[in-house]
Amino acid sequence: MEQLGSRRFLLLSPTVLRALRVFRTTRALRLVRRMQGIRRILVAMLMCIPALLNIAALLLLVMTVYSIIGMQLFMYTKPVNRLNQVFNFQTMGNV
Numbered sequence: 001m002e003q004l005g006s007r008r009f010l011l012l013s014p015t016v017l018r019a020l021r022v023f024r025t026t027r028a029l030r031l032v033r034r035m036q037g038i039r040r041i042l043v044a045m046l047m048c049i050p051a052l053l054n055i056a057a058l059l060l061l062v063m064t065v066y067s068i069i070g071m072q073l074f075m076y077t078k079p080v081n082r083l084n085q086v087f088n089f090q091t092m093g094n095v
Contacts, residue, residue, distance in 0.1 A: 070089060073089075
């Protein structure tokens with residue numbers, strides 16, 4: 001009886017392995033057929049980009065308005081605990 005570490009044991013014959021390789025190549029052919037569906041999805045995503053930019057601009061506007069309101073409401077709070085010279089409500093960048 002041979003030791004397991006000394007030689008490789010083939011569980012399948014080489015002809016069966018070649019047949020499995022053929023099946024692997026057919027997987028690539030199936031992917032090419034599905035490319036049309038993937039293209040449709042990508043085109044739809046590209047068409048949504050302008051709408052997403054509008055939503056991002058609206059979100060930025062809302063966040064800016066709330067930052068300005070927060071600065072106006074809390075501008076005179078004393079720096080205590082986590083409020084200090086760096087993190088405060090006195091400048092727009094820190095709000």
